[in-house]
Amino acid sequence: MPTDTPGYTIVRETPVLGLGGSHCEVRYENVRLPAQNLLGPRGQGFVIAQKRLGPGRIFHCMRWLGQAQRAFDLMCRRLHERRAFGEPPAAEQLMRQHVFGSYAEIQSARLLTPHAAEAIDAGSQARVEIGTIKVVGARMLHNVIDRAIQVYGAAGLTPDTPLERMYRHARAGRIYDGPDEVHIDSVGRRIPGVYAAGGTWG
Structure with missing residues (x-):
């Protein structure tokens, strides 16, 4: 839809957690478009969007893995550079727990992502795989950065x-x-549904 279409109005850009990013509030008032502007059959917009969203969520997970790795690297370096009461934080058991938790979550997401792809x-349609990695990936990123x-x-x-x-960015990802x-x-609905129909999952 051309942005100069009558009835189409960009109301405002809405920053997300203080970050700009061209996310806008848009108003549609009696907007009419010619049939040749349709991207697919009438009434199938949601289906088309869902087909695009699945691979898009995997791309998010790939980017999240890169971000998490960067945060993990920063954290591990800081554990050796910083001095607290004469000892580097890397000597503390609780800090080692941060390292373990972050490593385990990154590696889990790293394996689930290509599995969904x-x-x-x-x-x-990979709805279970994609739904799982979207949640696991977003939580992983949030947790790793939080620990860092x-x-x-x-x-x-x-x-x-x-x-x-x-x-x-990580918080918005959830x-x-x-x-x-x-x-x-x-x-949580789909997997038991397979069992209810006499199947198994795995």
């Missing part, structure tokens, strides 16, 4: 590191492309 390549900020302390909340900006709760509900 393979399901799509095989011709499946804890290790940096107050510096992690400032623009001195990329972590504060990464954290805001909402855009469908909030976690929607995907959890969908996966």
